[in-house]
Amino acid sequence: MRAAGSAPREQLREFGYGAVRLTGGPLQRQYDHLHQHYLGLDNDRILKVYRQRAGLPAPGDDMGGWYDADGFVPGHTIGQYISGLARFHKGTGDPAAAAKARALAEGYIATLGPNGYPYASEKGATTWPCYILDKYEIGLIDAYRLAGVQAAKDALPRVIRGAIGHIPDHTYDRTPDSPKQAPYDEPYILSENLFQSWEVTGEQQFFDMAKMYLLNAEYFEPLARGENILPGKHAYSHMIALSSAAKAYLVLGDEKYLAAIRNAWDMVEQTQQFASGGSGPKEAFVTPHEGKLGDAITSTHDHFETPCGCYAQVKLARYLLRITGEGRYGDGLERVLYNTVLGARDPDNDGNYFYYSNYQPGAKKGYYHRKWSCCSGTLAQGVADYPVNIYFQSASALYVNLFTPSEVQWQTGNVPVKLSQTGEGETQFFRVETAAPVTFELHVRVPGWVEAPPRVRVNGKAFDADAVKGFLVVRRHWKSGDHVEVTFPRKWRLQAVDDKHTDVVAIMRGPLMYVETGQPVVSDKVLPALPADLDKASLTPFHAVREQSYTTYFRKPA
Numbered sequence: 001m002r003a004a005g006s007a008p009r010e011q012l013r014e015f016g017y018g019a020v021r022l023t024g025g026p027l028q029r030q031y032d033h034l035h036q037h038y039l040g041l042d043n044d045r046i047l048k049v050y051r052q053r054a055g056l057p058a059p060g061d062d063m064g065g066w067y068d069a070d071g072f073v074p075g076h077t078i079g080q081y082i083s084g085l086a087r088f089h090k091g092t093g094d095p096a097a098a099a100k101a102r103a104l105a106e107g108y109i110a111t112l113g114p115n116g117y118p119y120a121s122e123k124g125a126t127t128w129p130c131y132i133l134d135k136y137e138i139g140l141i142d143a144y145r146l147a148g149v150q151a152a153k154d155a156l157p158r159v160i161r162g163a164i165g166h167i168p169d170h171t172y173d174r175t176p177d178s179p180k181q182a183p184y185d186e187p188y189i190l191s192e193n194l195f196q197s198w199e200v201t202g203e204q205q206f207f208d209m210a211k212m213y214l215l216n217a218e219y220f221e222p223l224a225r226g227e228n229i230l231p232g233k234h235a236y237s238h239m240i241a242l243s244s245a246a247k248a249y250l251v252l253g254d255e256k257y258l259a260a261i262r263n264a265w266d267m268v269e270q271t272q273q274f275a276s277g278g279s280g281p282k283e284a285f286v287t288p289h290e291g292k293l294g295d296a297i298t299s300t301h302d303h304f305e306t307p308c309g310c311y312a313q314v315k316l317a318r319y320l321l322r323i324t325g326e327g328r329y330g331d332g333l334e335r336v337l338y339n340t341v342l343g344a345r346d347p348d349n350d351g352n353y354f355y356y357s358n359y360q361p362g363a364k365k366g367y368y369h370r371k372w373s374c375c376s377g378t379l380a381q382g383v384a385d386y387p388v389n390i391y392f393q394s395a396s397a398l399y400v401n402l403f404t405p406s407e408v409q410w411q412t413g414n415v416p417v418k419l420s421q422t423g424e425g426e427t428q429f430f431r432v433e434t435a436a437p438v439t440f441e442l443h444v445r446v447p448g449w450v451e452a453p454p455r456v457r458v459n460g461k462a463f464d465a466d467a468v469k470g471f472l473v474v475r476r477h478w479k480s481g482d483h484v485e486v487t488f489p490r491k492w493r494l495q496a497v498d499d500k501h502t503d504v505v506a507i508m509r510g511p512l513m514y515v516e517t518g519q520p521v522v523s524d525k526v527l528p529a530l531p532a533d534l535d536k537a538s539l540t541p542f543h544a545v546r547e548q549s550y551t552t553y554f555r556k557p558a
Helices: 025-039 043-054 078-092 095-109 129-147 150-166 191-201 204-212 216-224 235-252 255-271 292-299 306-324 328-339 375-384
Strands: 020-022 391-393 397-400 406-412 415-422 427-434 438-445 455-458 466-468 471-478 483-487 492-496 504-509 512-517 539-541 553-555
Touching (some): 043 095, 129 191, 191 204, 204 235, 235 255, 235 306, 255 306, 328 512, 415 438, 427 438, 455 471
Antiparallel strands (some): 391 397, 415 427, 466 471, 492 504, 504 512, 512 539
16 A cells, blocks of 8 residues: 555566566576475474464474474464465465465464464463564465465454564564563564555554554664664664565655665675675674674684575565665675575475574584574575566566576566576576567666676677666567577686685675585684685585585685
């Protein structure tokens, strides 16, 4: 919903999940694998803790780990599993994913009882009640919008109202001295999905709650003024909270929210990120210009909370792309997606999931020490979102943001158009199929990592494309069979970990972070020397590493 007469606040629009299909490459491999993985989760196990609390028959094995009634956060990821399945369904047309999303949503709704109590256990009302409510909301919203589950829309108000007595009646920041009754809770993440709940139901109460939980004085207003207040804050939750500010800008039109998310993005990008794009060693933003990122390489194995952190950063990048139309946010999206969650170790079938990316020498990709962690939920949602990261549109143009084999279908005027993209090296190929000749602009992002101006050819002939806001522009009256080639020159480059450790570098090529595999490591506390000849070193993209050990950072000779 939008106030009557208000102007659109987006330069670009996302495509719906069903408009874009992956057709090859590493994104599709992980997408297809995890689509099947989440289909394979046992419904009875997921619903068991809710049925036990409601006094209903509860077949199936216990989930274990964080998820059980006596676990750390009982039942915390069910909403994310429903959301991810609904997104996989809409993105592929798979009826099994829709059926599973429906079964889980309706099974959960059956446990609410007359007062709408939504949590998995009494403990669930005191450990992260805001965090869990946020996941219930998006699960029900996506089940309704993407999988056609009417009962999910009907239950949404019951779930929110059933939670109200268990969540704070005001917003507050998560700090070391947060209220003892909920030391880890995050009310400041609630606003985005409360605004969406208002859009789905039209209920003013949820709009008012969304405004109430915005962390204005403590977070968004200082960021809007350009004050870097990130150090010490919890990296994932404060990043995901920026999506609430983005949604607030789109709904309310207050410019402070746009200023806050733009400034925060720049602060993270310039002072918080490893070469992968990940940030927050030990889940906290660091104080800039003190060498703390470099120090963290050998002091911890927990460098980036991967599925959760990537989900938060990619979602914010999409908001910024939509609002500003600036290609530089696509650079950040590409970097963190390809070098973090795409490299997550595949989960097993009993709750073991990849959690932290580890950049110490001689690291191996492992599982978190507790089953069914938070990252099991964001992994489903983040990977199911791959298609909506690739293309965007405006009234007169198609925008290519990611370079991966895929196709997108839309209409220009009343003319159906399909663009297919192939190629995974330096050159990307785009082919247009259209029912009739049609005019539109093709905008192709110019990555920040290119080593020389991109080369463009249209139907085999060199084309002098303009660059607008970080995108090459091909303006044309298209006919079916027209094709475009764009070549992005790339070579090896080094990226220092921070400005106090300029001799500690990672190896990059194009958008990818490369790691050295198969080489002996003296100690996980001692950085090896940079290989003398990168072309002859045993270098592998981080996302392609499986069981082997790897080293991410090296010491550059003086």
